[in-house]
Structures are given as structure tokens and as C-alpha cells.
Amino acid sequence: MNGAESLVRTLLGCSVDTCFANPGTSEMHFVGALDRITGMRCVLGLHENVVTGMADGYYRIARKPASTLLHCGPGFANGIANLHNARRARSGIVNIVGDQATYHRPFDAPLTADTEGLARTVSHWLRTSSDAAEVGRDAAAAVQAARAAVGQIATLILPADLSWSAGGRIGEPLPDLRAPAVDPHAVHNVARVLRSGADVLLLLADQAVLAPSQRLAWRIAQATGASLLASNTNAHMARGRGRVPLERVPYDTAQAIDALRRYKHIVLVNAATPVGFFAYPGKPSLQIAPGTQIHVLSRPDQDAQDALHALVDELNAPHAGLPEARVAVRPQPGEGEPTPEGLARTLAALMPDDAIVSNESLTFGRALHGPTHAAPAHDWLNLAGGAIGDGLPVATGAALASQGQRRVISLQADGSAMYSLQALWTQAREQLPCTTILLNNRKYNILIGEYRNVGATPGQTAMSMLDLSNPGLDWVKLANGLGVEAARATSLEACADLMRQSFAQGGPFLIELVI
Amino acid sequence: MNGAESLVRTLLGCSVDTCFANPGTSEMHFVGALDRITGMRCVLGLHENVVTGMADGYYRIARKPASTLLHCGPGFANGIANLHNARRARSGIVNIVGDQATYHRPFDAPLTADTEGLARTVSHWLRTSSDAAEVGRDAAAAVQAARAAVGQIATLILPADLSWSAGGRIGEPLPDLRAPAVDPHAVHNVARVLRSGADVLLLLADQAVLAPSQRLAWRIAQATGASLLASNTNAHMARGRGRVPLERVPYDTAQAIDALRRYKHIVLVNAATPVGFFAYPGKPSLQIAPGTQIHVLSRPDQDAQDALHALVDELNAPHAGLPEARVAVRPQPGEGEPTPEGLARTLAALMPDDAIVSNESLTFGRALHGPTHAAPAHDWLNLAGGAIGDGLPVATGAALASQGQRRVISLQADGSAMYSLQALWTQAREQLPCTTILLNNRKYNILIGEYRNVGATPGQTAMSMLDLSNPGLDWVKLANGLGVEAARATSLEACADLMRQSFAQGGPFLIELVI
Secondary structure, eight states: OBHHHHHHHHHHHTTOOEEEEOOOGGGHHHHHHHHHSOOOEEEEOSSHHHHHHHHHHHHHHHSSOEEEEEOTTHHHHHTHHHHHHHHHHTOOEEEEEEEOOTTTGGGOOTTOOOHHHHHHTTOSEEEEOOOGGGHHHHHHHHHHHHTSSSOOEEEEEEEHHHHHSBOOOOOOOOOOOOOOOOOHHHHHHHHHHHHTOSOEEEEEOGGGGSHHHHHHHHHHHHHHOOEEEEOSOOSEEEESTTSOOOOBOOSSHHHHHHHHTTOSEEEEESOOOOBOSSOOTTSOSBOSOTTOEEEEEEOTTSOHHHHHHHHHHHHTOOOOOOOGGGGOSOOOOOOSSOOHHHHHHHHHHHOOTTEEEEEEOHHHHTTTTTGGGGSSSEEEEEOOSOOSOOHHHHHHHHHHHTTTOSOEEEEEEHHHHTTSTTHHHHHHHTTOOEEEEEEEOSBOHHHHHHHHHHTSOOOHHHHHHHBOOTTOOOHHHHHHHTTOEEEEESSHHHHHHHHHHHHHSSSOEEEEEEO | OBHHHHHHHHHHHTTOOEEEEOOOGGGHHHHHHHHHSOOOEEEEOSSHHHHHHHHHHHHHHHSSOEEEEEOTTHHHHHTHHHHHHHHHHTOOEEEEEEEOOTTTGGGOOTTOOOHHHHHHTTOSEEEEOOOGGGHHHHHHHHHHHHTSSSOOEEEEEEEHHHHHSBOOOOOOOOOOOOOOOOOHHHHHHHHHHHHTOSOEEEEEOGGGGSHHHHHHHHHHHHHHOOEEEEOSOOSEEEESTTSOOOOBOOSSHHHHHHHHTTOSEEEEESOOOOBOSSOOTTSOSBOSOTTOEEEEEEOTTSOHHHHHHHHHHHHTOOOOOOOGGGGOSOOOOOOSSOOHHHHHHHHHHHOOTTOEEEEEOHHHHTTTTTGGGGSSSEEEEEOOSOOSOOHHHHHHHHHHHTTTOSOEEEEEEHHHHTTSTTHHHHHHHTTOOEEEEEEEOSBOHHHHHHHHHHTSOOOHHHHHHHBOOTTOOOHHHHHHHTTOEEEEESSHHHHHHHHHHHHHSSSOEEEEEEO
């Protein structure tokens, strides 16, 4: 058994059975091992950022890590942006990176690069194997790190000679890493604050916005009069009927401060203190008013559900029904010119049961959140790290994680779609039930807004870097070129017709919605 | 004057007048400064790897650095692969990277990342400015580093608050950094070896394969009987009529050793000792036979032309005519099924004067080199760092550097084209005279070869990661979707017709050649 075979067998033994791959020469022995050992599902991406983004989407739905197979140096670098997003999403991923053979590295062949230095920037766990006999052990440690209660990025670098050398040994699965226990003092303190009668906000993030935690938070809110908000950025929210209609802290700092200033106390449940995505001249970084008191119920590395459970017990909060009445009537699809509100209504009207939404709609999408509470229960996946280009890969990985059994709807801005459009090809190859609503406004609208924040209207030079209309991107042709059926809609009625058509058939479809 | 304005004025004062850009929020003040200050040509790429690849191609033709404008962390990471290639190509580039404001960074907003750690992996020169008053000085130092005799990657990270803060001062241009002087002892030693009568090879790389150095090497070869070869990987060769018909060291290690074993002495002129791209079980890393003696005339950081001049003087080598007769007759275009030899003849027959070839044709292209010596004089740009996806961006940057006055021909493999296809959009936007010959074999053929090197035939799982035919990529639609006119050819005659059509008109064109 060579090192590569011990690696594949160890991964399978640790229940890592999906491999998103964009291999190169230094990975060929691993590919060879996959040929000889059955059980690993291999999914090809035509760019590494598609590969890492798929692994992120897979984790969010499967709640267990997949492996990626990436090429040394620049190959890994190509996948960093979506590893950054996955890190912010707290998704667990096991990256396997082939590298130059140990004895070949000193000769500095053209593709030799600082793979470790690159991996260090996004990995919670990083190791370069040094002996074929240890590859299995190293792989088991990588899986343990990725499977931690809060998912982590684990990167195992495998010099090619360890892959092909004999002496491989299968690594034993290692015990689960548990989250640090909830602090009873923190629970007690938060209960005291909640009983004080002051205006209190429970700010929920990460696991706290999934369904079981939401229900606990709702009980606390009903029992104490506290308010609930989700932090602005959440990788994965449970939404739709039967879930708590959580609003989010607004993206814009002035609006966020306005929304938060009425609370005397903000209790963080796996959330960070609200902070702007970026700094702006003369504006504060933190989005809380002076005098607001911050309390930590649970840190991001703790178990939010445990913490909320402990708080429910401490408060003796009774069961509380969810506000079904607010969303009992499904709206009619929107009509006429595409507006965010109209598209949201159309989505709420037509979304199939148990769908998954991958949202990278950016400026157009900020208004989509509220009205889609009226849709059937669904999972809403958001760009968590701000590195644009995760929407289509995350949708693809999520579809694979749900075994093609759930409809995945991408709400995708045009500019950011261009960073990972290759994901559409994988959707076609795997015949995944992915419907992409491509919001084509032919500009980097988010940046035009940011330019205005700078205090001016973009001039000719600025617009040469912010406008995408010359030439316009033809998303129907791009999708077709990648093997995905597609059509253009300029009205909400046409968009609704195409959505119905796509939801009724298998395989991927792209709707270019001109906005 | 704010920091961003001082930066723009410093760049312009240092003759950096082209900016390849894919900006984000933290760069908006720089974009704003570009609006207020005239003189910088800004070119948008829809992905950072297109931006950095364009800057590489620009340098190779303009022989001076452009700037790039990149977003923090993951934005920079997206451009690393082509910065790696540029580093191997010894191209000078000034990267301007906006980052979180200094006081905002500790809050770890979602897009906060280790920009310095990422930049360190590919930069010769790296600095994060710490005061608006120093931004100009830092920018001048960055340009000095990039403009070094052998080009370098210089990365200046600019926290957003330094961009918008007042107190900017224009940096004075700094003196040119000269290459280390040629060592007279090395020249003397090599002259002695050349006079010894033994079989000697001059192995040329980098600047040594440009036209002036080639002529000097040819004089030495004619005077001494030495042989000439180019190293396998060269970013930029002067080729075609009037140039020395240099062959390259073969890519395959066994073939390379065969080609080199007849030489008792190998003289390195800016070249490295030949080494395989990768290691293989049981094969040596170095591609030279035991007993071959290696001599260094000039290191990669020295001036090859100076070194060859000194050697010509030392040997008193007379002027020598180039072997025009070998290439006096232009071939007829190829016919029938596309073969590498047929395509090479077609190219040699139809290539316009003073063209630029951007070659990322990989497996199909290895045989294109020889026959194209019969073409008119042209520049041949090669993937230098092995990170696939530089061909189309380099072509785009080269076209911009030649002010749209020279025809640029991309010889582009399909799999690698998918890493940076967004470059076609910039070709359309700038209406560049770029002709892409997209070699569509619907597989990662180079990897199928590498898999066979592992000693087996790819099985079903391996082919799921090496085959691109399900679904097939439709490059005509992809090009059209990006605003580029395109057509498909399945014969060399059809390819020749489309080449003639494209060469006769302005703007970009893509020929999908099914091979």
C-alpha cells in the first residue's frame, strides 16, 4: 500500500466519501489510488475556486466535511477565496494538496511555490507529511480538525514521493473534538439581564440561526420580551414557514446603528459585536451606539444550541408557538418590471418545498430577505466571507450534498458570477437540480454605491472600472457554452414561467433576469 | 492631496501609466483619484487572475511595469497564479492592494484576511504603508523594485484610511537598480572551455533568447562550434525569420537527458541547470548525464547581453550571418485534419509581420515550435511558471502594450483556457487585435499523459477527473457570451480561412479548432 492508497482508505474510514477535485501532475498517484479503491465520489471542477466553494456548500448541507484535491502552489492559491469564505462560514473541509517531491523541491522547478505559506493564510490546521508511513495518521488528524464541532479548514500537503512510496498505513479515526462547554456564569448573567426589564437584543449567528436554536431563542424572546436579530452575515439560515422570521442587522453602518441603538443590552449568541464590512471616513467601525452593553452568551467556537438550552432552562421559558399567522398566505408572483420586492414575492410563491437558496445577489438582493419568509421551509445560504464568487459553487456543492433530492436556487449577481462561472459546467456534468436566477445589471453596482460613499459620482475613468455593459455579458450563451440550458427574462411573469419550467424538470437551468 | 492621489501622481511620475484593475471597496479612493488625475490608462479585468496575467503580458512587450489594482486578501489571492507565472517570467509588476483601514483591522470584519501573508508568497518586494505622508515614497520604491534590470513583483498594500487621509506627498522617482556586473573570471573560464574543442552547449534563457543576445550567441557558436539551445521554459523568445532557429530542451526528462548527454560542457547563460517540471518514481530530477560539466556565464539576475558581449570580445568572434536559407520559403498552409505539424505550417504561412504569439497550447503545442521558425519575425510568449491560465490574459496585456498595432495570436488549450476565459471580455471591451486558436480536445490531455507516466491507463474514476467531454465546452458560445466573435473549424483549411478573416479585421476573434 503506497501513501496515496493509505490516504484514500483513511479518508473513507473517517467517513469522508466525497472529493471535489481539480488535480494536477503531483496528484496523479492519488487519482490512481481512487481508481483502485471504490467508495469515493469524485466531482470535477474546472477551476479550483469552484472546487473549494463546492466543498463549502457541501458541508453547509451535509454537516460533514468533504475533501478537495488541489494542485501545488498556484493551484491551491486559485481556491483560496472560497476557502476564506468557508472559513468564515465555519465549514469543515479537508484539503489534499499534492506538492513537489521532497528531493525535487530544492531544484526550484517552475511550478515550485510556497504551498505552505499560501495554505497558512486560510487553514486552521496545516501539515506537510514527511513519510509515507505517516500519511494515514496525518489524514486522520486532518479529518478530526475539519470535523470539529465548529468546522475548520484542514490542509494536508502531500509531497508526490510520499504518495507513490510503499509503506502506507491506514490512519485510525480520531475522536470528535467537542466545543468548549457553555459557561454557567455567562448563562446566569444573561438571564439576569433578560429579567431586568431593559431593552435586550439576542443577536444570533452561525449555528444559532439554524432551526433548533431558533426555536429556543424564540421561547426566550416570548418569555422575556427580548428582541431577536440575526447578524448581517450568516452562512446558513433556516427560513420560511415554521421558522422564526429573523431579520438581519443591516449591511449599511448608519442603518445598522439606527437599528441597534434602541437596545440597552446586546447578547451575543455565537455572534461578534456588529462591525462594518469596511471602514469609511468619519464613520465608526462598530455598529453599536455608545453605552450599549455587550454580553456574551456563547462564543463562535461554542455550541449555540447548548447555550440557548441552558438559558431556556435557567429562565424556565415555556414552549411558544411560532408566528405562523404572519406568513400563512403565500403571495402571488410579482408582475411587470423586475424589482427586488417582486422577485421576492415570485420566489415565495413558487419555491418548492425544502429548497435550498444560494444567495449572492448583493445589491439587488438586500430586499429579498423579508418577503421570502412566506415561502415553504428552506435553507438560505449566504456569502459569509465577502469574497465574491461563492454563490454558484456553493449551490453546486449543496445540490450534491442533498443527493440531487432538493431544488437549489441561486440568486446570483452578474459581476460576482464571473468569478466562478465554471461551476455551471459541473452542474451540467452531474445533472444537478440547480436553478440559477442571474441578475444582470451590467455593472459592479455594489462598487458604484461604495464610490458614492466616498462622496462623489463616478467619472469616466471610474466607470471604466465599474461598468460591465461594454460589451454586455450574454448569460444565456455563457450557460449554453457550459452545457446548461438557459433563457432570458425581462419581466417577472417571464421569470416565473421559467422558474416553473425549471422546477418541474431535472438538471440545471439558468434564467438571465435583466434588471 | 490625499494618500491615493499621491500614489497616482507618483506612479505617473515614475512612468507607470497603465493600471490593470479589478477593484473593490477598499480601493474606491484610488479609483476616485484616477478620476481626478489624468494620464493613467485603466483596463478592467473581470477576475484578478486576468488582471495579473495582463500585467505580465504587458511587461513582456512594453519592457516596463504596469500597475495592478487588486482587492484585499481573497482578491489578491485570486491573482496569485499569474503573479507566480510573472515571477518566473521575470516580469516587473507594481501591485496596489487596498486593505482594511488600520483601525478597522482588529475588528476582523468578514473580508479581513492575511493580505501580507498572501503577498509574501509571490512578491520580491512587499510593503504595507503606514502613513499617508509615506505612500508616495513607498510607491516610488515599489516602482524601483519592479523596474529592476530583471523585473520583479512589487506589492504595495495600502490600508484604506491612508488612501483617504490628507498629507500625501508625491514620491521622487528612484534610480534604476542595475544588474550585478558580469564576472570577468566567468567569461574567461567559459572562453577557455569553448576553445577546448570539446562538445559545448550554450544553454540560453530569459533575456538570452531575445534578439540581440541571440545574435551574439550565434556569433559565438559560429566561431567555436558550440551548440545553442534554449531552456525548456522561456517567457519570451524572439523567433521567425532573421532570428536564430533555437530549439528548446525537451519537456520530457528522458528526452531531455538524451538531447543533452552528448555535451561534455553546458554553459548556462541566465539559465538554470535543466530540471524536470516534476519528479517521477525512479527518474532523476536533473536532466543532465553524469559527468557533464556545468559552467555559469551569467546568473538569472545578471545581464545576459552584457555577458555574451564580453564573451564575443574575449573570443574575438567575428560577425556571422544567420541561417536564412533554412527558412527562406514560407510553407503552404496545412490541409485536412488538424495536426500539430499542419497547424504549425498554417501559422507559418499566414502569420502577419511582427505578430505576437501567446502560447499555452500544452500537449498539442509541443510540436508547434520548430516549423514556425519559417514565419515572419515574431515574439513568442510562453507559460513560464507552469500555472495554467496565463495564455489569454498575457495575450490581452501584450496587445495593450503594443497599442493595438500588432496582431496577437493565442494558441490556447481548452482545459487551461477555462482558468481565465474572462480575458476574452477585456479583449472585446478594448477591441484588441487578438486571435485565439482554441484547441479543443475535450480533456486534460496533459494529465492523461501524466497518469500514464504513473504506470497505468486511467480507469473510470480517474477519467471522471480528466475528461471534459460531458458536457463538451462550446467555445463559440462562450466567446460570444463574452462579446467576442467566434467560429468553429474542424479542418485546417477552415482554420486557415478564419485566420485570414481575423487577421484582416480589427478586434478579437476566437477560432475553436476541434482536435
